[in-house]
Amino acid sequence: MMFGIFAMMGVLLWSSISKTFFTPTLWTLEMAQFAMVAYYVLGGPYSIQLGSNVRMDLFYGSWTDRRRAWVDAFTVLFLIFYLAILLWGGVSSTAYSLGDFSGEPFRFFADLIATFFTEGPAAAAEKLGHMERSASAWRPYLWPIKLVMVVGIVLMLLQAVSELLKDILRIRGHDI
Structure with missing residues (x-):
């Protein structure tokens, strides 16, 4: 899931291109939200496994x-x-x-x-x-x-x- 952010960026890039040069697409914003949910929910356990989660170190x-x-x-x-x-x-x-x-x-x-x-x-x-x-x-x-x-x-x-x-x-x- 580390590379899931690139899928979301690709969807948002296509959204920008299609709004500028073509007919705007309806699916891009919701698909970007779905990709972000998958990125966050599936990447969280991996970040805890690596110990890369953020802690308050006061x-x-x-x-x-x-x-x-x-x-x-x-x-x-x-x-x-x-x-x-x-x-x-x-x-x-x-x-x-x-x-x-x-x-x-x-x-x-x-x-x-x-x-x-x-x-x-x-x-x-x-x-x-x-x-x-x-x-x-x-x-x-x-x-x-x-x-x-x-x-x-x-x-x-x-x-x-x-x-x-x-x-x-x-x-x-x-x-x-």
Whole structure:
């Protein structure tokens, strides 16, 4: 995803060129927004893995490694809680965008996957309802970007759990 910014720049460049020399296109602004969401949501876990995320270094830099690990372990618990709620909302929103209005998104996806593997893709496609579309003039389906967001949240949640486990090891005195 490091190069996703170039995809967004390409879309915005085409938007500028088409507005200047041709008929303006309707899809460019929304596509740039989708590309930025994918860039941000999928690049976040990678930046945390590399340790390149931004920290407030007012006190943090002068602390010992063990004290940093205690503070990081405490704060990452809040992140995990937040990501769990965000994941629930993302899965619910994705199920809604695929036409599920029952309010039970995990059951909807379990039934969809089971139908796909037992009865085939055609039967699974029949389980989908009226798919949500954007209110813009372009009117793209919204489930692909919502699915990208759910994948990004899951990756961020996995990375947060990894950071928590590393902090626990640092607290116990192990070198990582």
